[in-house]
Amino acid sequence: MIGFLSSYGQKLYKIEKDQFGEPLLNNKAEYSFTEKPSEEDLKKIDTTAYYVQIFEDQYHNENEVKNPTIIIFHDDGYFRETSLLAFGKFDEHRGKNSVYYGGKYKIKNNNIQLEQFGNSPDSKNWYTRYITKGKIENNKIIFNEGLVSVFEKRKNLSIK
Incomplete structure (x- = not known):
């Protein structure tokens, strides 16, 4: 997860898991972001690329560096969040309505x-909704909440 999660004072949602162990959103736990990105929004991110976490000028342990977080934006307002080592492992049973898929985004x-x-x-079954804010700068997205996380646009998943 990208964001710093704090459930203090947050609304809790009971989300049941399906037969494959995937917690699925329901009519009581839905995303508040409902608009699809505009053509102008989609010019600011690349829905054909991977945004891979980079570790510039920061110390991170070796395991973090070997397994960066990856974000893939879709043109329908959803994004997928995974890691390099988990990439593709859960695709068979994990759809956009799974909490573990990623979530939704909006750009202004x-x-x-x-x-x-x-x-x-x-x-095990209670979840909190949270929003992480970032800034798009050229081919990077920088999230400054909690720990700073920087994601760089890449056309392939080879790690430098």
Whole structure:
């Protein structure tokens, strides 16, 4: 998960899992972002590319560097979030309505917001909705909430 998750004071949603263990959103736990990105929005991100977490000027442990987070934006307002080592492993049973798929995004000017659901601490079926804010700068997206996370646009998944 990209964002810093804090459930203090947040609304909790009970989300049941399907037969494959995927927590699926329902009519009581839905995304608040409902608009599809405009053509202008889609010029600011590349829906044919991968946005791969990079670790410039920051110390990270070796496991983080070997398994960066990857974001793939879709033109319908959804994004997929995965990691390099998990890429493609859960595709068979994980659709856009799964909490673990990723979430939805919206863009205004050069600002981007990601909306996701994450586990509430100490709970298996309770989730919190949260929004992470970032800035689009050329071929990078920078999230400054909690720990700074930088994602660089790439056409393939080879790690430098």
